[in-house]
Amino acid sequence: MLSTHAHQNTISVEEVDVAIIGAGPSGSIAASLLHAQGKRVLVLEKQHFPRFSIGESLLPCCMQVIAEANMLDAVNQAGFQYKDGAAFRCGDQYTTFNFEDKFSQGPGTTFQVERAKFDKLLADEATKQGVEIRYGQSVESVDLANEPQLTVSSDTGESYRVNAKFILDASGFGRVLPRLLKLEKPSSLPTRTAVFNHIQDNITCSDFDRNKILISVHPQNQDIWYWLIPFSDGRCSVGVVAEPHQLGDLSANLDDVLLEMISQEPGLKRLLANAELINDSGILKGYSANVTTLASDKFALLGNAGEFLDPVFSSGVTIAMQSASLAAKALVKQLDGESINWQTEYAEPLMKGVDTFRTYVEAWYDCRFQEAIFYQDPDRTIKQMICSILAGYAWDQKNPFVSESKRRLNMVVELCRS
Secondary structure (H helix, E strand, O other), X not given: OEEEOOXXXXXXXXXXXXXXXXXXXXXXXXXXXXXXXXXXXXXXXXXXXXXXXOOOEOOOHHHHHHHHOOOHHHHHOOOOEEEOEEEEEEOOEEEEEEOOOOOXXXXXXXXXXXXXXXXXXHHXXXXXXXXXXXXXXXXXXXXXXXXXXXXXXXXXXXXXXXXEEEEEEOOHHHOHHHXXXXXXXXXXXXXXXXXXXXXXXXXXXXXXXXXXEEEEEOOOOOOOEEEEXXXXXXXXXEXXXXXXXXXXXXXXXXXXXXXXXXXXXXXXXXXXXXOXXXXXXXXXXXXXXXXXXXXXXXXXXXXXXOOEOOOOOOOHHHHHXXXXXXXXXXXXXXXXXXXXXHHHHHHHHHHHHHHHHXXXXXXXXXXXXXXXXXXXXXXXXXXXXXXXXXXXXXXXXXXXXXXXXXXXXXXXXXXXXX
């Protein structure tokens, strides 16, 4: 990095091509892709890794971007839990989707990962490739009047500035640029809350498939749902998602809230009869978020820093990685002197997939998509097309359930009801 000191007591200023805020999956992937193209990249991460993060179930579509960043071997060799699909339960109804039996081209398997280990693995791989990542760094302010400038403070008390030709915000739920630049706007989705924990699951039931995420629906309230994500070491991530008033007293002990909600779903109660909580339960409130703009000629928002929908289909990391790939391609062109329209070359392509996921998230909560999921006599081709969405291929315009998501979903719902 280039550093200047105009006077002995002035703050230091560093010059880079790209400053990336956050070293999670989107930040590490974007940094790797840009570094491979010879760009000077500096990643500023507020926390120290490994650190806890929720969202442990990857989708097969992620594997393509991981391969792009030359991190696939490291991920394959890390010992994560193999994942080949998704299972859904509602009362006596149970159905599975095998991600290898899908419409779209691309990987059909992936992993379920403890995010602390997974995120550190990606960041470490980026570092091995030559990317500079600084931990314990907080971005205090951003000035876009001329060339973007960030004021940074470290957790050791140092302050400095970074001049960059471009900023990528990969800060996830920290949402640094939306907060500093006042870009936030309300989400179109209702306010929901997730309560979660990691457990030693002690599952002995022979009908439980550890190779799939299990999504369970509350027997009386179909807009309440649970995730159960197995890890390779006999543990699971478990959580419940609902509107806040449906979860009882959230000022009480969250362990009690989670265990009470689990006890209300008979299938999950049976599976987890011998489970032991590992940590104090966590809570994520009002997680859905949106922004007024995703990018300009000076910055772009990646993943959750831009828009986060809902965890029901595990789309968060997929959207984060897709945004990193799209932004890196556009940014390399801009840094190489080409004129870039960030709306048409980044925001609109990214939102095609986000809006596809949105269609199915909204239809999950109004129960239309649940009708399609649990339909007992599905057409195989239709199921393969829906399976592609669940596997993360929400950008595949050859799939009618992507290109015409609302119309096709409504057609399936009518078929289920006929």
